[in-house]
Amino acid sequence: MSETLRTISPVDGSVYVERPLASAAEIDTALDKARDAQKAWRAVPIAERQEILRKAVSAFVAKKDEIATEISWQMGRPIAQAGGEVGGFEERATYMIDVAPEALGDFNPGEKVGFNRFIRREALGVVAIIAPWNFPYLTAVNGVIPALMAGNAVVLKHSHQTPLCAERFAEAFVAAGLPAGVFQHLHLSHADAEKLMGDRRVDFVNFTGSVPGGHAVQRAVAGKFIATGLELGGKDPAYIRADVNLAHAVENVIDGAFFNSGQSCCGIERIYVHEGQYDAFVEQAAALVGQYRLGSPIDPETNLGPMVRASSAEFVRGQIADAIASGARALIDPAKFAANAEGTPYLAPQILINVDHSMRVMSEESFGPVVGIMKVSSDDEAIRLMNDSEFGLTASIWTTDEDAALAIGDQLETGTVFMNRADYLDPALAWVGVKNSGRGCTLSKIGYESLTRPKSFHLRTKI
Structure with missing residues (x-):
């Protein structure tokens, strides 16, 4: 029998959400599905990706009142303020969608007679995003939308305190017609989340959480040569x-x-x-x-x-x-x-x-x-x-x-x-931390750099 996630609401101490945690077989299937879906998604023109993700944002914003109520019950934000998170989600998502063509466009270092030279931004593959409860959409959107715009597939593991947020993402993407497998969410134990990050099919990890959590991420991916984006808090x-x-x-x-x-x-x-x-x-x-x-x-x-x-x-x-x-x-x-x-x-x-x-x-x-x-x-x-x-x-x-x-x-x-x-x-500025606040960058045009790799083309046109 599978383990169960239980969200205890800070409002009154009641169990607000119960969900089964994913089994090893379900995790394995999700990663294979993400890998396969990403191969097709990365070939979709940027303009078409923009159209789909804009539809997803609209579908999400249309549920603002329901989402705000869920935020309040899951993590305790006053209902009078919770809807602001949906507005912030829309602002950040829209900016990152709009700036994608410029951020992901080819870079030409200058003319050189007899050659065609440029650098292209290429999707990494499968991005695992581990999101926290305190700003459950504003933290997750920083990774989810640009990762998808860049041509990656995303597997989202949200906090046990805010599991409905992962489901709301999925609902919006289904409504927008995002191809199956390009975005998936999994409810995971901590141990299985670490296994997911260390899996060979995951090409980048975006994590927001505590300093000990950041160290756990580093240990989880130590057997692979992949990068991580870590936002670990502040004073x-x-x-x-x-x-x-x-x-x-x-x-x-x-x-x-x-x-x-x-x-x-x-x-x-x-x-x-x-x-x-x-x-x-x-x-x-x-x-x-x-x-x-x-x-x-x-x-x-x-x-x-x-x-x-x-x-x-x-x-x-x-x-x-x-x-x-x-x-x-x-x-x-x-x-x-x-x-x-x-x-x-x-x-x-x-x-x-x-x-x-x-x-x-x-x-x-x-x-x-x-x-x-x-x-x-x-x-x-x-x-x-x-x-x-x-x-x-x-x-x-x-x-x-x-x-x-x-x-x-x-x-x-x-x-x-x-x-x-x-x-x-x-969203137009790079979101970064130094010292124990983490490493890496989200948002702005620069944020796309961590979600892609540079690929150089050096073509001799005259021989």
Whole structure:
């Protein structure tokens, strides 16, 4: 008898989804099918691939309300915000579809008499995508759509917390007429996911998840000479300069820290404020967080839902308790949030001051509704502290001086530098991480490079 996947909803602790896990025979069949289907798919003209995938995006967006409800029940995002993920999916998918002809077109290095020379982008083959629960469509779409546009077949393994997301992808592709086998999804155990990645029929692995998960991916593919794309999280800093537009910064930095209950790889987890703005920023930030409404994500009035599971909330509670024991001061009274309860995923938001980098809350990835705020006296001090992390996914600078933002950004060890915004992926820009935030690139024209290989043609036309 096959094992069963059970999704426990953070809303009320009920079993929301049950699915059988794929058997070894089903995995084997899926990989053979993907291999065979890709041979035909890679020969389909790019314009025809675009047409099919645009239809798939339309079919997906048409189910926005149903999809939003499923997101809320599966991982706890407030229903008032969950539909935004469908909009983000559409934006990223549409951009990557539109830019494909340019990104995948032949590159001519220049004329040379008697020769025809060019470089062609060639599909890798079968791409395995391992997607997480926190932004279940926005993370997966970064790999799925460009992999298919590039002429690859895709096998998607989604998180056990959000299995319906894989099924929604499949539903949209069937509606669009994507040839059978070009996209498939499998519900897998961790052990079988590792076997899938290590299988000789898989030519590239795209993984979004934890640092230990990234190491597991590397071990799984160690017997093959294939590349991997790894997005492994962050401890992203924000720097509030003295010349900041304070009202704009407070509103957007706090949203960047607490949206999705802080469960964002590129969410703000550390805030450094110039001493000239520190008191005002802290006061206004605490007042704003105090207005959050923690509760059931199915309630349209809720703007802060539960964390994905009780154990995740307890981890963050532990970080907060350790920081307070070491001298930090909590600005938010959890008792003011009726839904807050130990042993449950419902966790009140928290701002901590009097923090430093010896505290776990300022060094470990929290992935929850907590942020620490430190006072700094200069750009140099802010840069030093922002770089004092094992992670490097994004960093944001809040200032009215673009030249200063560029100068600071050049010194930051990060994949993306924001000025006056945060926690957003522009599909026209490369999405990358450094240090323990991972390796590789998705989105933008450059994102197609990891999903294809260059093939050089050197043709002597005169002999």
